Amino acid sequence: MSKLRGDYKTVWNSLSGSKQDAYLYVSGYTDEDKFHADGEDTVDILRETVGVKPDDVFLEIGCGVGRVGRVLAPFVKEWIGCDVSANMLRLAGRRLLGLGNIRLQEVSGYDLRPIPAASIDVVYTTVVFMHLEEWDRYNYVLEAKRVLKPGGRFYCDNVDLASPAGWAVFEESRLRFPAGERPAQISKCSTQPELEAFLKQAGFSDVRVAGRLDFWAYAWGICPARG
Ligand SMILES: C[S@@+](CC[C@H](N)C(=O)[O-])C[C@H]1O[C@@H](n2cnc3c(N)ncnc32)[C@H](O)[C@@H]1O
Numbered sequence: 001m002s003k004l005r006g007d008y009k010t011v012w013n014s015l016s017g018s019k020q021d022a023y024l025y026v027s028g029y030t031d032e033d034k035f036h037a038d039g040e041d042t043v044d045i046l047r048e049t050v051g052v053k054p055d056d057v058f059l060e061i062g063c064g065v066g067r068v069g070r071v072l073a074p075f076v077k078e079w080i081g082c083d084v085s086a087n088m089l090r091l092a093g094r095r096l097l098g099l100g101n102i103r104l105q106e107v108s109g110y111d112l113r114p115i116p117a118a119s120i121d122v123v124y125t126t127v128v129f130m131h132l133e134e135w136d137r138y139n140y141v142l143e144a145k146r147v148l149k150p151g152g153r154f155y156c157d158n159v160d161l162a163s164p165a166g167w168a169v170f171e172e173s174r175l176r177f178p179a180g181e182r183p184a185q186i187s188k189c190s191t192q193p194e195l196e197a198f199l200k201q202a203g204f205s206d207v208r209v210a211g212r213l214d215f216w217a218y219a220w221g222i223c224p225a226r227g
Contacts, residue, residue: 003184006133008084008109011184016087019065025185026064026088026127039071042126045212049220050153052076056121059147061112061140062128063104066092073099080120084109110136112143118226120147124155129195130187137190141202148223154204158190160217195219 005011016022023030027038046052046068056076063069063081065088073079073096080103081096083089089104096102105114123144129137137156144154160166166189173186192209196219199207204221211217 005131005184005186006136007184008132008136012083012085013087015185016085016091019091022065022088022091026067035067036071039067042068043071043075045126045157045218046072046122046124046155049208049210049218050122050124050155053121057119058122058124059112059115059120061107061123061125061144062131063092064088064127066096066102068126069102070096070099073102077101078103080105080115082107082112082115110139112140112147115147117146118149120152121149122153122155123148126155126157129156129158129190131185134194138198138202141198141204145202145204145223150223150225152223153220154199154223155218155220156195156198157216157218158195159187159215160191160211161189162191163211163214163217165213165215166217190217192217192219 015025020030027035052075057078058072058076059080059082060068061082063083066081069079069081078101081092082105084107086106089106092104125140159169161170169187170189192211195217196207196209199219199221203224205224207221209219
């Protein structure tokens with residue numbers, strides 16, 4: 001397997017060669033009922049932050065096997081799941097069979113090039129920034145702004161280094177994996193100020209940040225009208 005964190009396609013295809021591995025690397029477990037319940041929790045957060053409306057076209061960056069899409073798609077006009085891994089998308093296709101308003105799109109790992117500008121109402125990414133280099137996180141924030149319609153909404157999250165449980169994640173990895181032995185996909189935390197800076201630098205308006213369960217940092221904002 002590639003040791004290079006930024007070689008996202010190789011790394012994530014090799015982590016999702018089987019359904020069991022894909023589930024484990026998406027969530028840490030394989031129980032479909034828990035998967036569904038966690039998807040409902042994420043949709044609740046989206047409702048509380050960016051909102052979920054029946055006419056919305058939603059796009060998820062790093063959709064995995066469609067944990068969130070399966071719960072969200074029935075409430076929106078269209079759900080587009082983008083992922084760097086063809087294996088993840090193949091499994092997502094099977095899980096989402098029967099949902100008529102979903103589309104799956106393989107992406108390079110660095111941008112949303114197949115998606116036209118100003119075509120999406122809500123872009124979100126969850127449980128993905130922790131696996132990306134900081135620069136690639138920000139590139140996706142910029143890409144989200146490009147594909148959003150004016151007034152469109154963006155949401156992102158990561159484990160919060162400044163929270164008690166986030167700090168525990170950091171320490172666990174530091175002690176377990178010495179330099180040179182760190183898995184390419186190892187989780188790296190953010191902070192609320194980092195996410196806020198990314199959204200503000202990208203030009204989002206009404207930027208808000210919050211924390212949850214002493215573990216998550218999340219940020220959301222509005223895509224301004226093009227000037
Ligand atoms: C931990 S899983 C989370 C999946 C999904 N968001 C969820 O919450 O169930 C991370 C996902 O991000 C994808 N991914 C990793 N790097 C990516 C990148 N650079 N661009 C797009 N997707 C990426 C992986 O293939 C994987 O499906």
